[in-house]
Amino acid sequence: MAVISYFPITLPEPAREGFEKTWMTRVGAVDTFPGFMSTELLALPDRGEYVVLTRFEDEKSFEAWITSDNFTAGHRGESIESYKDNPFLKNHKLYEVLG
Numbered sequence: 001m002a003v004i005s006y007f008p009i010t011l012p013e014p015a016r017e018g019f020e021k022t023w024m025t026r027v028g029a030v031d032t033f034p035g036f037m038s039t040e041l042l043a044l045p046d047r048g049e050y051v052v053l054t055r056f057e058d059e060k061s062f063e064a065w066i067t068s069d070n071f072t073a074g075h076r077g078e079s080i081e082s083y084k085d086n087p088f089l090k091n092h093k094l095y096e097v098l099g
Contacts, residue, residue: 002097003062006055016047029070035061
């Protein structure tokens with residue numbers, strides 16, 4: 001069963017334009033990862049909050065992605081020792097797609 005990774009991001013006004021530009025020109029390391037289906041960036045009307053939705057075929061594929069070297073490379077080499085313990089990602093949620 002497919003899963004969707006829900007990751008909200010709140011940014012101060014000065015950072016928003018750069019973030020949107022970076023997203024539009026992202027490397028796309030996830031795009032060819034096994035089990036990857038799609039990703040979208042949603043922007044709330046005031047652009048103070050964004051939501052990244054990434055769909056994988058199953059939770060196993062998602063877990064493989066977040067623990068991969070491609071994930072680290074796609075996030076600019078941030079020091080990510082444990083994805084689930086990273087305080088930057090504390091609001092991340094994973095949902096099962098029904099139907």
